[in-house]
Amino acid sequence: MSINMQSYRKSYEKSSLDEHDLAQNPIDQFQKWIKEAEVSNTIEEVNAMTLTTLDTNGYPRPRVVLLKKVDANGFYFYTNYDSKKGKAIEANNKVSISFFWPALERQVIILGTAQKLSNEESEAYFHSRPKGSQIGAIVSPQSSPIPDRDYLEKRLEELTNAYKDKEVIPRPAHWGGYVVRPYSIEFWQGRPNRLHDRVEYLREGETWIKQRLAP
Numbered sequence: 481m482s483i484n485m486q487s488y489r490k491s492y493e494k495s496s497l498d499e500h501d502l503a504q505n506p507i508d509q510f511q512k513w514i515k516e517a518e519v520s521n522t523i524e525e526v527n528a529m530t531l532t533t534l535d536t537n538g539y540p541r542p543r544v545v546l547l548k549k550v551d552a553n554g555f556y557f558y559t560n561y562d563s564k565k566g567k568a569i570e571a572n573n574k575v576s577i578s579f580f581w582p583a584l585e586r587q588v589i590i591l592g593t594a595q596k597l598s599n600e601e602s603e604a605y606f607h608s609r610p611k612g613s614q615i616g617a618i619v620s621p622q623s624s625p626i627p628d629r630d631y632l633e634k635r636l637e638e639l640t641n642a643y644k645d646k647e648v649i650p651r652p653a654h655w656g657g658y659v660v661r662p663y664s665i666e667f668w669q670g671r672p673n674r675l676h677d678r679v680e681y682l683r684e685g686e687t688w689i690k691q692r693l694a695p
């Protein structure tokens with residue numbers, strides 16, 4: 481039986497946004513919102529974000545990755561550099577990131593450029609992960625076609641045995657992080673009657689300007 485999505489109606493009434501009350505710096509504003517999402521205890525994986533890259537045919541490709549850090553440099557995530565997203569970023573490092581926190585009726589959209597993290601930084605994060613995740617990163621040729629599920633299970637077993645008595649699992653060179661340096665960040669707060677609040681920050685040199693956008 482199909483569902484009737486046309487009759488779905490939701491009035492957004494939880495909060496509002498006044499551009500004059502928002503932080504001067506959008507990173508500070510983002511830190512405030514993600515903290516509020518976390519302490520609301522209503523959202524699983526508050527750090528799950530949709531990262532969109534453009535492939536070499538010009539097709540945008542979205543997928544979810546996890547935000548692992550945010551600071552003045554931008555938004556950090558980790559992945560396989562040989563994956564579809566890794567290859568796309570190699571050819572065109574302009575990306576977008578978006579968050580949707582339904583219980584708070586909030587969306588954030590970030591445009592920016594992705595840069596690889598230093599080996600030291602990727603190394604430090606790789607070794608902070610559980611051993612199983614470290615081995616998983618070696619096992620999976622992310623985004624490449626594989627014959628079947630067994631292929632992964634066998635490689636996992638082989639590598640788990642190989643590293644059984646080893647303290648340190650070497651980070652594969654194809655696994656590491658990126659930081660997305662933002663160029664624009666939009667904060668969206670749902671409001672009644674579809675008259676939502678949208679405030680966009682645009683980078684101008686080392687400062688940011690804010691503007692309200694029509695919903």
Ligand SMILES: Cc1cc2nc3c(=O)[nH]c(=O)nc-3n(C[C@H](O)[C@H](O)[C@H](O)COP(=O)(O)O)c2cc1C
Binds near residue numbers: 528546547
């Ligand atoms: C909740 C969630 C979190 C994920 N986190 C990551 C992540 O941090 N890094 C990653 O490479 N893939 C992550 N994935 C898997 C990606 O969505 C995607 O399948 C994978 O990175 C391959 O994408 P690509 O082929 O477009 O490069 C996550 C998926 C979900 C649903």
